Amino acid sequence: MAEHEIKEKRGTFRKIAKISALSLLVLTISSIVFVLCYLAGIKEWQTFDPAVIARDMQRSTFLYDKNGEQFAALSGSERRYYVSLEDIPEYVRGAFLAVEDSRFYEHNGIDIVRILGALVEDIKSGSIKQGASTISQQLIKHSTLVFDQDISRKLTEIMMAFKLEDMYSKDEILELYLNQIYFGAGAYGVETAAQTYFSKSASELTLSEGALLCGIVKSPSKYAPHLHMDNALERRDLVLEQMLKNEIITQEEYDSAVSETITLHMNTDEDYPYGYYTDMVLKEATTQLGISYTELMTGGYRIYTNLDPTMQTQLEETAEDDSLFPENASDGLQAECAVVTLDAKTGQICAILGGREHTARLSLNRATSMRRQPGSAIKPVMVYAPAMEYAGYSTTSFLLDQPENFDGYSPRNSGNNYRGWVTLRDCVAYSINVPAVKLLNEISVARAKSYASSVGIPFDSKDKNLSLALGGFTTGVTPLELCASYLPFANGGYYEEPSSLSRIVNAQGEEVYKNTTEKYSVLSPETSFLMSSMLSSSVEYGTSKNLKLENVPLSAKTGTSIYDDANNNKDAWIVAYNPEYVVCCWMGFDKTDSLHYLPKGVTGGTYPAALTKSFFSKIYAEKSAPSFSAPAGVLAAKLDKEALTEQCEVKLAGEYTPSDNIVTEYFTRENMPQEEPEYTLLTPPRDFSVTLGSQGPILEFTSEEGVPYLLSRQDGGQGTPVEIARITGTGGKVQYNDYTAAPEEQYIYRVTPLPSESASATDAIPSAQYIYSPKKD
Structure with missing residues (x-):
């Protein structure tokens, strides 16, 4: 066998032995811990369900307008904007790993290397003095256990950490941890902290900003930058050193981050815009989901509403104008108001006011x-x-x-x-x-x-x-x-129950309500x-x-x-x-x-x-307003106004109805009137002539008995005709001497039969006229 092969086998053997020894050590430690827990009478870990951490974590609820734009983030006792791990930059995650648990991805809930020495010292002292908690243990401590500093609590924490690691993946545990921990200034979780201190999302944090946030966690009262910036920067630099030491960042990245100037953009106040509309949404959401107000505020829901933010703002601005309201009562109390605006086609609530001023959450909404x-x-x-x-x-x-x-x-x-x-x-x-x-x-x-x-x-x-x-x-x-x-x-005859809600999504991204009215x-x-x-x-x-x-x-x-x-x-x-x-x-x-x-x-x-x-x-300041259009089953009809108002009869305007005696009305096809008013057709005056007499022009014509005639004069055909007289016909010849005519002037005279004594020339039926221009000698 070649020497290099022997060396490889020896290396492999050593690795296996090392792993086996480590496993044996973990098993031994676990057994010891189990026995200690049993001897100490600790059974709390046995009933512990790691799922409660995610389930019971308070998460802020977000509200969105009809355009899908967020307009409010509301919280219970803990302001927490939950964020997924993938939306947290790797260098921000790395900061926490470097400082809090550098072997996080290697252990199974407890760090044997760190804990052995610390545990011995804690047992000797009878209290918890030495730190060695993993991120899994810290998550347990922050979410489940009371912060009691005794050995029984520590042992319980360890056993719970084992169960936690058994149920969740490492990434899931890290995500829960980064959303659980407190950063001061009322901010829970890294996303909330980023929004609170820098008015930006965690995904937008720089390396330096992320390291500074990581440093706060050890002691928010000591390292929160809005309270002690010097301490915060010192702690930031320590975090960056640990990141460099653990090769999470390069020397160049370290140098740049250490020299970066930190500028705070504090945003600690929870915004509560469009008070009456927001109140209404929250009440409707609790009703639809069958949960309490507290559960809604801490459940991490995303509520999509029908709010029209532009219209709501316009309505609120309108209500600020005191001139649009009656005078106050004698004791100074203001008259109140309530205003509702609905989308005519859908019934959705676009904007609402429950009073002239919104002063407290869930106050009386007079509109609803x-x-x-x-x-x-x-x-x-x-x-x-x-x-x-x-x-x-x-x-x-x-x-x-x-x-x-x-x-x-x-x-x-x-x-x-x-x-x-x-x-x-x-x-x-x-x-x-x-x-x-x-x-x-x-x-x-x-x-x-x-x-x-x-x-x-x-x-x-x-x-x-x-x-x-x-x-x-x-x-x-x-x-x-x-x-x-x-x-x-x-909208043409339809009713739909009005609603402020469109849909609701829970913290897990599941749609738990959809408006189906x-x-x-x-x-x-x-x-x-x-x-x-x-x-x-x-x-x-x-x-x-x-x-x-x-x-x-x-x-x-x-x-x-x-x-x-x-x-x-x-x-x-x-x-x-x-x-x-x-x-x-x-x-x-x-x-x-x-x-x-x-x-x-x-x-x-x-x-x-x-x-x-x-x-x-x-x-409608910047857009045109619509008008109603008659449906196919409705017809417009021109009616005789005099018949309608004086005779209480519905009659169509006829051919001879004067224009100012016509009114437009609408009818269904079944109710359309057919009858027209009867008019006596007036005949033009006969034998009309104008001659010059000793005292001015003389107008002469043959009249109809009882018919009123209007006599008018126009200067040279240039000006406006002027009424000079009214004569009632006798059935024969009638004459009229125009004494007001100026000598040596040229006139155009007209004689018009009228339907009544009070009618004007434009009411003539028909508008018959005769014109004559006398010539002066």
């Missing part, structure tokens, strides 16, 4: 948790939509507006004003009370409640009366519920459009007219609930929308009493409308 009487803002939902959908009413259906008693219930109009016969459109636009109650009585409370319930409006068992038409609820509705009930008007049809597209058309009239000329914005078409309904006999008010509402967004605004006091109420001049059409207008103006 406060129920108040909605006043007339409920009419479209409770009365008009079901009347159109189920009872065949149209925008031009006529209702009699006069005082009426409904089995002892006598509703009143605002200001006790009554209009007689009015169209459904005007009932909506002017928010007239009595016709609304009459209509609810006709379609039945039960049927109306059935529809309102389908769009999320809640009812108390006592809510059985006609007063529901005017918002007379026992407990009322929340702004969120009222806002959502208008969704079918905005579905929209369903509650109104026909025709009724949806006709409702929006009528509610646009409220903005055009009705109670919501203060909301009107140029180039931003809106539909809206106001509501006001009365507080006392002096017509002071309790609640003021407005719900406004277009095909993109639905916005509900409420104003009032949390507790309405003799000191805290809205003056009678404050209604839904005043401050709530002003705030909502300001908000919509911000939304």
Whole structure:
């Protein structure tokens, strides 16, 4: 056998012997430890489950907006941003290995070389003085055991470390360790520390910064750089020396890291943006997951929301304008507000305000948790939509507006004003009370409640009366519920339960919640459009007219609930929308009493409308606003306005209807009117002539009996025709002497038959005219 082969075999033998000896030593130590644990009566390690370390580790929860961008990181008692090992640079990992456990990847939980001497000394002293803990032991100590300095604790720690190494890989243990340990300044884990001290992710740390963070762990109170920078730098240099000694870094890397200037960018405050929206998300998440608030805050969840950050910011800025709110009460208390914004197509909650100022976590959110009487803002939902959908009413259906008693219930109009016969459109636009109650009585409370319930409006068992038409609820509705009930008007007839959540992912990356709510049809597209058309009239000329914005078409309904006999008010509402967004605004006091109420001049059409207008103006400051388009089942028709308003008849405009007597209205194909108004066709005046008399021009023509004629004059055909007289025809020749004409001037005279005494020349049917230019001699 060759000599080199003999040497190789001897080397191999020595290695095997060395390994066998080491294994035997480990077995011996383990046996000794086991016996000591048994003799000491320690059984805690026997029931220890290493999985609890990962399970019970507090992890911060992250919130994301609708674009997938993180907007909040929230924590329980420990602020910890968990990070995977692969996202921690190798040199940062190396720093901890060099200082805390250089043989980490070689031992099986305890470092025999380091522990033998330390254990002997500790046994002699009867306490734990010598350090020799591996990273596995430190992980046990930081996560599971109380920091008692006695031998029994140390022995238990060792046995637990064996079990830990048996369950987890080395990389998994190192990852848990780097996320478990405390770095001072409220930061748990290396990612949190990087964010806290340098406002960057652990993946972005330099070698010098990573070594400095590693140095903190030994004693955060002594080595935290924001407290003792000199100590921190001294400790950093020691860490770098150990890294160089263990050949983790080169001399060149060491020199560069030691000379690097450390600049702190402290970020110790936990941000809590968009307070009311964040509160709502957390409450909804705990409900959907069936866990406590503490479990959510410490579970490392990633919560994806429907928040529109731009819109939320715009809403919060709008609410900061005190001019958009009523004056404070006599004792200085501010009137409060609640605002909800929903995506009209999906029902997702885009932005929300639960009050004028968010001062504490999980404070009262008036938008989601406060129920108040909605006043007339409920009419479209409770009365008009079901009347159109189920009872065949149209925008031009006529209702009699006069005082009426409904089995002892006598509703009143605002200001006790009554209009007689009015169209459904005007009932909506002017928010007239009595016709609304009459209509609810006709379609039945039960049927109306059935529809309102389908769009999320809640009812108390006592809510059985006609007063529901005017918002007379026992407990009322929340702004969120009222806002959502208008969704079918905005999106073609569909309702979907509103939500702030999209999905939730747990700390293990598993999707534990996904929003699966579905929209369903509650109104026909025709009724949806006709409702929006009528509610646009409220903005055009009705109670919501203060909301009107140029180039931003809106539909809206106001509501006001009365507080006392002096017509002071309790609640003021407005719900406004277009095909993109639905916005509900409420104003009032949390507790309405003799000191805290809205003056009678404050209604839904005043401050709530002003705030909502300001908000919509911000939304569409840099983009165009959409308008509603009629569905295929709805046709536009030009109606005779005089027949509609004076004769209460729905008639199409005819060939001879004057242009300013035409109004456009919408109908379903089934309800389209066919009849046109009858007009007496006027014939032009016959034998029209103008001659020059002694006192000026004389106009003469043959007239029809009873027909009014307008006589006008235009200077030389250049200026605007001027009315000079009106004559009622006698059935024969009529004359008119124009005494006002200037001598030696040239005029163009016209004689136009009119449909009535009050009509203007543009109302002529037909617009027949005769022209004559007299020549002066």
